[in-house]
Amino acid sequence: MRLLGAQPMKARIAFALACSFAGAVMRTLLALVLVALAGCGDQHEQEMKSAASWSSTALAVARYWLQGDLPDTYAKRVLQKASEELAKGPLPDASEPVNQMIEAIGKRDQQAMRRLIAELQAQ
Amino acid sequence: MKKILGIALGIVTSIGGFLDVGSIATSAQAGAAFGYSLLWAVLLGTICVIFLVEMSGRFSIVSGHTIVDAIRKRFGFAGFIVPFAASLLVNLLVLASELGGICVALQLLTGIRFQVWAIPVALAVWLLLWLGTFDVVEDGTALFGLVTLCFLVAVFTLGPEPRELAAGFVPRLPGEEHAHYLFLAVSIIGATIAPYLFLFYSSGAIEDKWDKSYITPNRYIATLGMSFGAIISMAVIVVAALALKPEGIRVEEYEQAALMLVPAFGRWGFYLFVASLAIACFGAALELSLASAYSVSQAFGWNWGEDLEPRSAARFSSAYTIFIALAALIVLSGLNPMKLTLFSMAITAVILPLTALPFLVLMNDARYMGEHVNSHFSNIVVLLIVLLAAILAVVAIPLEIIGSK
Amino acid sequence: MKNIDLVRDVLDTQVLDREQRPLGKVDGIALELREGSPPRVAYLEVDGVTAWRRLGERYARWAAKLARHWQREGHPFRFTWRQVRDFGIDIEIDVDAERAAPFDLEHWLREKLIRRIPGGR
Numbered sequence: 237m238r239l240l241g242a243q244p245m246k247a248r249i250a251f252a253l254a255c256s257f258a259g260a261v262m263r264t265l266l267a268l269v270l271v272a273l274a275g276c277g278d279q280h281e282q283e284m285k286s287a288a289s290w291s292s293t294a295l296a297v298a299r300y301w302l303q304g305d306l307p308d309t310y311a312k313r314v315l316q317k318a319s320e321e322l323a324k325g326p327l328p329d330a331s332e333p334v335n336q337m338i339e340a341i342g343k344r345d346q347q348a349m350r351r352l353i354a355e356l357q358a359q
Numbered sequence: 360m361k362k363i364l365g366i367a368l369g370i371v372t373s374i375g376g377f378l379d380v381g382s383i384a385t386s387a388q389a390g391a392a393f394g395y396s397l398l399w400a401v402l403l404g405t406i407c408v409i410f411l412v413e414m415s416g417r418f419s420i421v422s423g424h425t426i427v428d429a430i431r432k433r434f435g436f437a438g439f440i441v442p443f444a445a446s447l448l449v450n451l452l453v454l455a456s457e458l459g460g461i462c463v464a465l466q467l468l469t470g471i472r473f474q475v476w477a478i479p480v481a482l483a484v485w486l487l488l489w490l491g492t493f494d495v496v497e498d499g500t501a502l503f504g505l506v507t508l509c510f511l512v513a514v515f516t517l518g519p520e521p522r523e524l525a526a527g528f529v530p531r532l533p534g535e536e537h538a539h540y541l542f543l544a545v546s547i548i549g550a551t552i553a554p555y556l557f558l559f560y561s562s563g564a565i566e567d568k569w570d571k572s573y574i575t576p577n578r579y580i581a582t583l584g585m586s587f588g589a590i591i592s593m594a595v596i597v598v599a600a601l602a603l604k605p606e607g608i609r610v611e612e613y614e615q616a617a618l619m620l621v622p623a624f625g626r627w628g629f630y631l632f633v634a635s636l637a638i639a640c641f642g643a644a645l646e647l648s649l650a651s652a653y654s655v656s657q658a659f660g661w662n663w664g665e666d667l668e669p670r671s672a673a674r675f676s677s678a679y680t681i682f683i684a685l686a687a688l689i690v691l692s693g694l695n696p697m698k699l700t701l702f703s704m705a706i707t708a709v710i711l712p713l714t715a716l717p718f719l720v721l722m723n724d725a726r727y728m729g730e731h732v733n734s735h736f737s738n739i740v741v742l743l744i745v746l747l748a749a750i751l752a753v754v755a756i757p758l759e760i761i762g763s764k
Numbered sequence: 765m766k767n768i769d770l771v772r773d774v775l776d777t778q779v780l781d782r783e784q785r786p787l788g789k790v791d792g793i794a795l796e797l798r799e800g801s802p803p804r805v806a807y808l809e810v811d812g813v814t815a816w817r818r819l820g821e822r823y824a825r826w827a828a829k830l831a832r833h834w835q836r837e838g839h840p841f842r843f844t845w846r847q848v849r850d851f852g853i854d855i856e857i858d859v860d861a862e863r864a865a866p867f868d869l870e871h872w873l874r875e876k877l878i879r880r881i882p883g884g885r
Contacts, residue, residue: 431776431789432775432776432777435818436818437818489881659815660786660787662785663786669881673871673873674870680877
């Protein structure tokens with residue numbers, strides 16, 4: 237049975253660091269568990285976050301597409317998905333400009349896309 | 360000289376093979392939602408996996424057994440059957456996630472729905488195992504897997520603030536969404552410490568006939584290989600934090616994750632992401648299928664080995680064939696690939712102790728390890744991390760399910 | 765005289781044939797009880813059903829039902845200590861794996877599956 241005291245200096249330092257790291261991890265995660273158990277998440281807040289995220293996604297896709305950084309197939313597909321998700325959520329009005337964005341890609345209409353970006357951002 | 364080359368190859372294999380659908384999905388979500396603040400989870404998982412992989416190699420070298428073979432021998436058929444069945448089930452879910460990842464990559468590229476790709480992709484994975492050899496599989500995975508280095512390049516291009524980065528390595532409570540944070544932390548750990556990794560490593564050590572002269576090279580391969588691989592995982596978090604979070608984009612679907620390399624690479628960014636996803640998942644799918652077939656064969660004492668032609672090892676070959684077929688069915692069922700991946704990773708964390716603890720017992724059994732038994736330090740590190748991950752997973756999974764209803 | 769722990773070192777140990785090929789695992793050990801003498805190892809068994817029986821009779825029945833598809837004669841496969849050539853990490857016995865009963869599943873799969881699929885050679 238090897239006692240820790242018999243270990244070289246390096247090992248002891250490493251062990252001490254590991255313990256502090258482990259301690260920090262334990263404390264954080266235990267705290268998380270307690271807090272998480274306490275408040276099980278606001279449903280409406282989640283939906284808002286999701287909607288905001290999809291709206292931001294559409295904006296980013298539109299911008300990147302204008303720069304020529306995204307292939308049409310993929311851009312249309314993501315916008316389609318964004319539109320579906322937005323229509324389901326608390327910001328259904330946002331799905332309309334997104335639908336029009338899809339059309340703009342189909343027609344390669346950059347001006348329309350710029351207009352739609354501004355429109356979506358305003359929402 | 361040969362040893363150095365061997366070490367180098369081992370490290371490269373580990374890098375290329377480290378990233379898989381689990382790492383990509385969890386890291387992308389983590390970076391987009393919480394910035395750098397989950398980097399510590401990757402670090403924690405990596406420390407644990409380095410220990411496990413090194414132990415796995417050392418075990419096979421010294422004892423001459425593979426881990427599965429030895430667990431059955433040490434604990435008896437009855438004692439080992441439950442962990443064994445559980446790990447196979449989890450492997451199946453993860454394999455389905457990996458196949459799903461390849462299918463999603465193809466969907467991103469072509470617009471054709473991912474389910475359509477399930478059978479062709481499964482066939483491709485199977486064909487490579489049927490016709491290939493262990494070296495081809497390993498080396499191919501390693502070489503092509505290097506494409507994932509693009510995430511590292513992207514980090515340098517985007518230039519994160521070092522001090523902010525460093526803060527991510529200290530575990531800290533986020534401002535909100537604690538349940539989701541916990542769930543992601545657990546999933547990241549599960550994605551990093553995948554049991555199939557160290558079980559596969561043990562089989563590989565036996566198949567490559569490692570002798571005692573490999574004990575030190577094994578340490579280097581385990582440490583450096585897993586570390587470099589982990590750096591790529593962390594790079595995904597950082598890139599997501601820099602490219603997606605500021606835009607307010609959260610990663611709820613792979614379509615959103617695909618945007619993350621665009622700021623760094625422009626037009627190439629999208630294709631690099633798709634390629635990385637497809638290749639990383641393909642390599643992982645190969646490894647996972649083999650690992651599962653190895654497990655079954657070693658458990659029942661069948662002849663096994665990738666270098667054997669299917670006709671010489673019919674049971675082994677049938678095992679991975681059936682496995683891949685079942686996984687393909689899961690993908691075909693249309694289950695959301697992102698959700699399947701995240702839950703598989705969390706469940707991996709739950710099951711981890713069932714495999715890791717018996718393994719730890721073996722590592723301390725002098726009859727198998729001789730003078731190379733584990734140090735107290737190794738035991739404590741692995742024990743702590745594995746138990747921690749499992750307890751957290753048990754808490755986090757129900758919370759996440761409740762939260763996403 | 766060297767003592768061997770049957771459960772620890774023999775049970776569930778990998779069995780190899782005379783060409784060092786895997787034959788199976790020691791799934792069961794049978795002891796012969798004798799009047800006035802200590803029990804003796806009668807034979808060692810390599811059979812999947814035997815292994816499942818250790819979990820319970822119900823599992824053994826299920827396994828037997830399944831195994832009937834490919835098992836021919838010679839089940840359960842038994843060997844005596846006299847056939848043991850080497851005993852260490854694995855148990856090597858003087859038998860040809862390809863011809864031994866545990867390989868029935870292997871042969872059956874070769875026929876049904878592997879031969880039907882190209883590339884299996």
